[in-house]
Amino acid sequence: xDYFLTEEQIMIRxxxxxxxxxxxxxxRAELDEREEFPxxxxxxxxxxxxxxxxxxxxxxGCGGGCFELCLAVEELSRVCGGVAVSYAASALGAFPILLFxxxxxxxxxxxxxxxGKKLAAFALTEANAxxxxxxxxxxxxxxxxxxxxxxxxxxxxxxxxxxxYTVIAMTDRSKGSRGASAFIVEKGTPGFSFGKKEKKMGIxxxxxxxxxxxxxxxxxxxxxxxxxxxxxxxxxxxxxxxPGIGAQAVGIAQGALDEALDYARERVQFGKPIxxxxxxxxxxxxxxxxxxxxxxxxxxxARYIDSGAKDVSKVSAxxxxxASDVAMNVTTQAVQILGGYGYMREYPVEKMMRxxxxxxxxxxxxxxxxxxxxxxxIKEKAQKR
Amino acid sequence: xxxIVCIKQVPETGNVKIDPQTHTLIRSGVPSIIxxxxxxxxxxxxxxxxxxxxxxxxxxxxxxxxxxxxxEAVSMxxxxxxxxxxxxxxxxxxxxxxxxxxxxxRKLAPYDLIFCGKQAIDGDTxxxxxxxxxxxxxxxxxxxxxIEDIDLQKxxxxxxxxxxxGYEILDSRLPALxxxxxxxxxxxxPSLKGKMRAKKLEIxxxxxxxxxxxxxxxxxxxxxxxxxEIFAPxxxxxxxxxxxxxxxxxxxxxxxxxxxxxx
Numbered sequence: 001x002d003y004f005l006t007e008e009q010i011m012i013r014x015x016x017x018x019x020x021x022x023x024x025x026x027x028r029a030e031l032d033e034r035e036e037f038p039x040x041x042x043x044x045x046x047x048x049x050x051x052x053x054x055x056x057x058x059x060x061g062c063g064g065g066c067f068e069l070c071l072a073v074e075e076l077s078r079v080c081g082g083v084a085v086s087y088a089a090s091a092l093g094a095f096p097i098l099l100f101x102x103x104x105x106x107x108x109x110x111x112x113x114x115x116g117k118k119l120a121a122f123a124l125t126e127a128n129a130x131x132x133x134x135x136x137x138x139x140x141x142x143x144x145x146x147x148x149x150x151x152x153x154x155x156x157x158x159x160x161x162x163x164x165y166t167v168i169a170m171t172d173r174s175k176g177s178r179g180a181s182a183f184i185v186e187k188g189t190p191g192f193s194f195g196k197k198e199k200k201m202g203i204x205x206x207x208x209x210x211x212x213x214x215x216x217x218x219x220x221x222x223x224x225x226x227x228x229x230x231x232x233x234x235x236x237x238x239x240x241x242x243p244g245i246g247a248q249a250v251g252i253a254q255g256a257l258d259e260a261l262d263y264a265r266e267r268v269q270f271g272k273p274i275x276x277x278x279x280x281x282x283x284x285x286x287x288x289x290x291x292x293x294x295x296x297x298x299x300x301x302a303r304y305i306d307s308g309a310k311d312v313s314k315v316s317a318x319x320x321x322x323a324s325d326v327a328m329n330v331t332t333q334a335v336q337i338l339g340g341y342g343y344m345r346e347y348p349v350e351k352m353m354r355x356x357x358x359x360x361x362x363x364x365x366x367x368x369x370x371x372x373x374x375x376x377x378i379k380e381k382a383q384k385r
Numbered sequence: 386x387x388x389i390v391c392i393k394q395v396p397e398t399g400n401v402k403i404d405p406q407t408h409t410l411i412r413s414g415v416p417s418i419i420x421x422x423x424x425x426x427x428x429x430x431x432x433x434x435x436x437x438x439x440x441x442x443x444x445x446x447x448x449x450x451x452x453x454x455x456x457e458a459v460s461m462x463x464x465x466x467x468x469x470x471x472x473x474x475x476x477x478x479x480x481x482x483x484x485x486x487x488x489x490x491r492k493l494a495p496y497d498l499i500f501c502g503k504q505a506i507d508g509d510t511x512x513x514x515x516x517x518x519x520x521x522x523x524x525x526x527x528x529x530x531x532i533e534d535i536d537l538q539k540x541x542x543x544x545x546x547x548x549x550x551g552y553e554i555l556d557s558r559l560p561a562l563x564x565x566x567x568x569x570x571x572x573x574x575p576s577l578k579g580k581m582r583a584k585k586l587e588i589x590x591x592x593x594x595x596x597x598x599x600x601x602x603x604x605x606x607x608x609x610x611x612x613x614e615i616f617a618p619x620x621x622x623x624x625x626x627x628x629x630x631x632x633x634x635x636x637x638x639x640x641x642x643x644x645x646x647x648x
Contacts, residue, residue: 011580019574049577062577 001292003299005071012053012068016075019044028080031205032351035197037161038083038205045076045087046116054091055098059110065306066240070247070298077251078258081355082205084251086119088244089157089206092363093120095237096166096182100225105184109164121162123153123211124234131368133168133234134177138213140169145220147171147183149213152195157362159209160194163187166237167211168230180230184222191216202354239316240305242363246298246319249327249359253291256327256334256352260284263338263347280337287330294323314376317369324359324366331356386439386537387496388430390463391486391517392423394447394454395507408615410507419454422502424461424572425565430500431462432570433535440464442493446474446485452588459583460575467493471592476605479512485603486513487520488596498535498542499562503528514564525562526555530569535559 005013023041031038045051054069055061062068069091076084094113097105097120112118129135138151149169156165165185172179185192195210225233261284264275274280301319305312331353335342342349360366396415404411419427430441443458445451446469455466469489477485490499499518504511511527518525530552531545540559545552547566575583593603601607627634642648 007584008577008581011577015575015577015580022574044574047576048574049579053577062581 001296003296008062008064009068009071012050012062012064013071013075015048016050016072017078019048019050020076020079024076024079024083028083028205029345029348029351031080032082033204033345035199035204037207038086039161041083042086042116042119049115050087051090051116052114055094055110055114059106060114061110065302066243067299067302067306070243070302073244074247074251074254074295074298077248077355078255080205081248081252081352081358082203084248085157085203085358086161086206088241088248089121090116090119090162091244092122092237092241093158093162093164093166095240096122096224096233097164097184099236099240100182100229100233101184104221105224109184113164118163119158119161120164120166121156121158122237123156123159123165123167125154125156126152127154131365133180133231136168136170136180138167138169139173140171140181140183142171142220143217146217147220147223149183149185149191149216149218151213153211153213155198155208155362156211157206157208159207159211160197161207165211166224166233167213168234169213171227171230175228177231178228180234181227182224182230182233183218184224185213185216185218189216189218201357202351203358204354235313238363239312242316242320242369243298243302243305245359245363246294246301246323249320249323249356250291250295250298252352252356252359253287253294253323253327253330256331256349256356257284257287257291259347259349259352260287260334260337263341274337283333283337287333290326290330294319294326298323311376314373317364317372317376320359320363321366321369321373324356327356327359328353386433386437386498386535388433388439388441388498388500389490389493389496390423390426390430390441390443390458391499391501391514392427392443392445392454392458393420393502393505393507393513394418394445394451395420395505398506403617405617408617417450417453419457420502420505420507422504422506422565422567424502425567425569426500426502427458427461427463428570428572429532429563429565430498431573433498433532434462437535437537439497442467444486444489444493445469446477446482446489448475449590455588456583456586457575459586460579461573462576462579466586466588468588468590469592469596470590471603473593473600474604476608477603478608478610479508479510479516480609481603481605481607483513483516483520484607485596486517488598489591490517490521492596495560497537497540497559499523499560501562501564503564503566511564514562518562521562523560523562524557525564526557527564529563529565532563532569 052061053064057063073088097109113120140147140149167183167185170179171181191214193212198208264280267274298319301315334349335353341347394417397418402411434441441463442465443463444467449470501514515525526544528547529544530547533543535542543556
């Protein structure tokens with residue numbers, strides 16, 4: 001399928017593909033096995049300017065948007081979902097600054113993120129605040145020229161490895177979700193430490209940690225937007241980043257189909273390659289069709305966001321839901337096509353199946369996404385009356 | 386400091402096929418790349434540029450499409466590019482190629498260093514680099530696996546030259562030409578910004594008239610060696626497998642080897 005990419009977009013896709021093939025493919029199994037953060041690859045992506053594809057040129061980026069980010073994420077995910085999320089999570093951490101930061105904040109933080117010199121991370125989730133982000137218990141109290149943060153964030157992607165964290169904390173608990181605010185916290189700030197590194201089912205080369213704030217003092221200037229806007233910052237950030245999860249899912253699924261197709265053409269049973277059997281053919285046809293549909297929806301959502309549209313929650317959620325369900329389905333089918341080999345760690349598809357699962361969970365579970373979609377539908381209908 | 390890197394565009398030989406009739410490479414449908422060993426030369430130039438500050442220029446002689454290879458070098462971070470292309474350059478052997486490059490480089494003087502890959506993966510001669518240095522009348526160090534130091538004040542370079550059984554440490558005055566082996570570094574990927582700059586960069590093209598020499602010295606007419614015939618060597622016959630008791634096999638083997646005067 002031709003998505004009529006510009007010359008620049010083709011460059012981004014091809015460069016990400018080249019790095020994925022030459023740098024990530026040879027080490028992905030080992031990174032997964034050892035749960036090792038892929039610093040040398042991050043370095044390589046940084047030197048290739050890929051961390052800046054979605055950031056404006058005035059902050060050292062390449063001037064693209066959500067769509068350019070999706071192209072890079074898809075190519076990296078096609079080879080390794082774990083490496084890809086470490087890359088994409090930096091964008092997730094940068095979006096609040098890009099969307100809500102003032103000029104000083106953008107100038108201070110975005111160039112280093114664009115150059116990949118520093119990774120970013122986004123911290124919303126807590127032990128008791130997952131889908132219900134209103135349940136956040138981390139607090140930020142203004143004392144003179146400083147905010148004092150207390151509390152623990154959970155399952156933060158790039159936790160410990162990133163340098164710049166955008167953190168959602170309550171400035172006024174009596175106001176519920178309207179009492180949340182967003183802050184920039186740098187690694188190394190006294191009172192800011194990291195909890196244990198989680199052991200995960202998939203995306204195992206990525207780092208997932210707790211962020212622990214104990215009387216952590218940050219300058220007042222590190223407040224993003226205004227007090228009370230934290231929840232909005234978080235929701236708008238996720239609206240912008242969800243097509244990236246769609247792209248990750250599309251990439252993982254495509255990688256699994258690539259493997260299944262190669263295997264089916266080589267594996268001989270009953271004297272014929274199994275690709276000649278209709279049972280296998282129909283599975284592969286469905287996988288390819290689903291992937292293309294997921295890709296088309298993801299690209300459309302990303303391009304809609306880049307057009308400057310305001311009502312992006314619905315399409316953004318649709319792209320994430322559809323693509324991640326496709327990824328889970330396609331990777332499961334890929335394991336099935338490879339049979340016993342598919343179940344073994346020696347072959348890459350079982351990892352892809354493990355990696356795919358998280359795309360249905362993080363950045364808002366698919367159940368929550370369906371709520372978002374349904375609410376938008378009802379709201380749209382009501383507005384037309 | 387000014388560094389010139391000489392590169393060659395070659396067919397990607399990973400999946401190249403030979404025409405059984407003509408015994409030449411089937412070029413159609415085969416992508417062209419920068420000669421892999423030349424990418425180490427590009428990387429080394431970029432590293433010294435970053436370390437000491439330098440202007441870098443990449444130079445190639447080849448058909449007009451060799452411009453793609455030059456643009457790729459620019460996308461890795463090389464500043465400028467120059468293409469030598471002219472029908473009269475065609476058919477050049479290593480001597481005529483080195484001669485033609487030397488005329489261009491004389492016009493680019495002054496320069497401090499010239500980097501080349503040790504050889505091209507299509508011709509495999511490893512002659513152009515050293516021959517170019519001879520044409521220019523400058524010293525060269527071939528098979529460099531490490532550059533220990535470049536001293537611009539004293540105008541010297543110290544390099545480790547890879548040998549079959551170790552390495553030599555050589556000092557040379559500048560300007561000098563170095564051909565590099567793959568042990569020297571790990572070439573970087575092009576960057577997006579580099580690619581965008583490469584896309585827009587104006588690449589000058591010089592032909593025979595720009596170099597101002599006897600036309601007879603270029604290309605096929607300027608080449609002392611000519612390809613008479615290209616053939617695929619006959620496939621090796623099947624080996625013979627001796628069977629039976631070990632002492633008897635050993636006996637037979639010794640007799641055969643003696644008969645062939647190997648032992």
